[in-house]
Amino acid sequence: MLYLELLIQGIIYGSMYAIIAVGLTLVYGLLRILHVAHAGLFALGGYLGLLITNATGSLLLAMPLAAAGVGLVGMVVYRLCYHPILDRPPYVALIASIGLFIAMEEIYRLVFGPYGLTYNDVPLQSQIAFLGMNLRTAELAIVFGSVILLGTLSYLAQKTRIGVAWKATVDDPQMAASFGIDPLKVRYLNFFIGSGLAAIGGIFISLLSNLVEPTMGGVPSYKALAIIVLGGLGNVTGTLIASLVLGVVEAFGTIYIGHLMDRDAIAFAFLILVLMIRPQGMLSGR
Amino acid sequence: MGIYEVSLATIVLINIILALGLNMITGFCGQISLGHAAFYGIGAYCTAILAKAGFPPAVTLLCGLILAGASGVVVGLASLRVREDFLAITTMGVGFLFLGIVRQQEALGGELGISSIPSAGMSKIGFMLFVLVLAALAAAFSLFIKRSWMGFAFDAVADDEDTARVLGLDVAAYKLSAFAMGTAMAGLAGGLYTYFARFIVPDDFGFITSITVLSMVAVGGIGSVFGVMAATVVLTLMPEFFRFISDYKLLVYGALLFTVMRFAPGGLAGFLQTALRIRKARGETG
């Protein structure tokens, strides 16, 4: 029973990780950059979602608006930040991204204050009895929301013209370009979708903690990197599996080996263990 | 020089040793490390414990240096197994693992750290001069390596390790020596920090410290000894320069990192080189 509850909590953690990490792995797959500022966009999603919900009272309205808004910001980030330095060694984009992330956190603090914001009335807090557990609607929404969003995404990637173009570009940019697919368009789309998903992730997490604070991107900024590496860098399926596995490892780890090392150390010990056995991650990239 | 300037100079010099150590690994040998602070921490903790046990600085600093270098070789072994971005995230994991474990060791003071560390037995100015000599030695050693055939071999590994291997280079041995030397320098810096602060806590050696050091190397111009030293001075003193805009200090820091990487991806050294059209070639015939 307890194991089942921990497993479910692990899946909830994993779903949150997945929705954040997918955007990151998409960016990596396409551009080979470690996009740390993704975590800043995640936090922006949290802020926009909360502010719109508080202003209109509707979470359903806030989600798409925040996702679209952050998606646009993501495109701007690509254009201004990464586009000009794509031909440089990878650490250049990494450091630039870290700088951008630090600046974003500080802007949130200066604009929204250091104490963090809370919902006037937190949505999705009603409880659902499930196998003797009390789960919050928000927790279920996170799991099912992630499944639906990521499922839709993979469906669109296979069935629509632009989706196919996108996949083709990820698989082989030169080949795709020779078929007349504009790589720039694909990159913009990629950042729009990835950042939008991060925004949804930010809103999801704020529903559990009722807190949106400037530093909320801190943990995702490095944990999401660990996840995409674990998943094989650029491999979307691998990233999803890695998210869930890491979520479950953390859920059990914090209880049973929490006195030996903290949550981050558990996650990274697991990562190092996996990489020493499989240097290319759980599923290898592309 | 007042005590304020002396303390600033000391911390700048310690950071120079730390950054030159990472420059050895990342700049010379091309192995990106996001966990450099762990070795800084290993040196600091080793020095602190021995100093409290009554050993003189010459012994404690040397032990810190050796222990950090030895740990560096172990982590270097990981660099033989995983490459590039995988290595970056693995080393980041090493940093988190180090921190997570130290936090839980009561023998190392746990969260409370180690305080009341005996002084190095010098005046503040005396200690600063001592660190100055060591920093000068570290710089001279870096230049020495850079000019030697070893530096040439590092260039080759950083450029294309497969080709280097085909050309008869024992790539593994060179990577391990880069890790050993670079982390030993971090260990020395850690020991000096211990005598400077005479109080250490795990958080001194966290991910943010690793990122800060990597920023110094990248902003300076990866591989350039003088560039890295200049960037270390600038980035360490930045909080002091910007005291008058206290509230925007971190924002300016983040924005600066981003701007340098975006507009001068070669860092300060690269910028100066382009500006002055210097090209240094090993094989200059003229």
Added chain:
Amino acid sequence: MLKKRIFMVMVIGLAVLITYAPLMAAETIKIGFHAPLTGFAASDGKSASEGAKLAAEQINAKGGVNGKMIELVIYDDQAKPAQAIPIANKLIGQDKVAIGVSGSYSGATRSAAGVFQEAKIPYISAYAIHPDITRAGDYVFRTSFLGEVQGRGGAKLVGDTLGKKRVVMITLQNDFGKSLAAGFKSAADKFGITITNEYQYSMKDRQFGSIVAKVKSDNPEAIYASGYYFTAGPLVKQLRAAGVSVPIIGQEGYDSQKFIEIAGDAAEGVIITTSLDRDSDVPETKDFIAAFEKKAGFKADMVAASGHTAIMVAAEALKKANSTDPRAIRDAVAETDLKVSTGTIKFNKLGEVLKAVQNQIVKGGNWHRHSVIDDPELLAPPAE
């Protein structure tokens, strides 16, 4: 050519920096203050510095100290020890402050304390809990509880006042959480408490699903959970949402209106050990609470009260010493006997205070008095 120009710019920049520094007004006494104004601890830094500024304004409005106005020199240390050391040196060497006050966390405070001690300038820590801070030497004082003392107070509150014996601990993994846990454990036996389990979480955690699930299956009579408002708010909310209804006991880290805002209804009934009594009849406390909300625009919390307290103590000592001699000021601090917002401040030989612990409970969305622990033996701080 360009090299020359860059060099010139650097020289000019340096010259500006050097000349900029010694500009200072004549007739003030300087109190140095450092707090984390940026970075992860910026919220506490803001509260502490607002509290400190309020104290300085109040003192100056009453004519300052012996005819001179006090001037706060505030620096941001990002709660980082490596930053606090140059700051302490700057306050001492460049700003020539008469006394230093820390509105920062333990790491930064402990590092700065060493610098002040070495320079023999008195130094007061407002709310950092590290036991070794005052052990830096005889020039260092603390106007708040030690973590361990407060942990012992928590044990009395749980085992004696509330009569709960089977307790699960949820410990924040930092110096604050660990010292609270140590204090709680050391006094647990005395009050007949059995600690059935202890879980740890890190400062960055906001999602506690797995700990909550495990605590639920442990089925304790009470939960002793350490944390700050930004971790405790989500923790309490998630515990209650999962149907855990036993009493939750926290500490001064919860002590903020923001905690109630985050946890919402789940905050009701949470009891904490702290040093600021919202329902106090003591004029110093009442006045502070009112004045702070007016100045800062948000409700006072423990950190703000602590910043205020430390500056009040510093100013009083400067007044009594009526001298610029650091030794005289130190002696005046050591002899402090002052009623302030967080109680009566009186230092022991080590520079620690003995204060009553104010237990506060959340009722109707506000902090209110629950009980007071005033057991000098239990709350005795270490004397060396």
Added chain:
Amino acid sequence: MTAILKVSGVTVRFGGIHALDDVSFEVTPGEFVSMIGPNGAGKTTLIRAITGVVQPQSAEIRLSGREISNLPTHKRSRLGLVMTHQIVRPFHSMSVLENVIFAAGHGRIQSVFGAMVSFDLSRERDRAMKLLGLLGIAEMADKSVRGQPLGVIKRMEVARALALEPKLLLLDEPLAGLNHIEAARLADTVADINRRGTTIVMIEHNLGEVLRVSERLVVLDNGRKIADGNPNEVMRNPAVRAAYVGKDETDAAA
């Protein structure tokens, strides 16, 4: 005469696919052997297996009688077994000359500690300049590799390989991508190097040049050796003609 290189039973599988299936051949000292075969025949995989860049499932590789299949790449290279890549892999951060100097210094970098304390590179520079002269690109010596035409880089790579003082030089399509005149010049240079005593195994699609300069042909198809011997005889072999005409008309025509 003992073989300088004796390869027996090389099998390499990628996933389930047989890239090489039990391939064996020998090279005697001083020979100039060319290896041909359609794309995907396994030629590159074979020389990568010989140098240890690819790990074969089974193989016996002897260099001058010594079993080397358990040695790492850099050690095989030090024994005189050197290859160039099909796709050029210069050190982009270095000049043309530096690339060759580095290879010429292979003795200095054998030991990490030795490398740490040696600085002088005048001897290596002289040797490198000579080799660049031999390949006819001495005037590019101080240019950065970046932006050099493929012809120059290919020559530089041959010079770099020669700087390692190989007993046996394995060249993977050195002429690919070069124009008619460049290809002929480089082929002549390679033949000249061979005459000076270096044994050469060359993978090449350019049949015209192959037939002009080499003494022996080895033909691979689908991971198997289908012919081995005198160029003219081999080209008359029906199996070879089938492999070429059947699968790779364009290459055969080239």
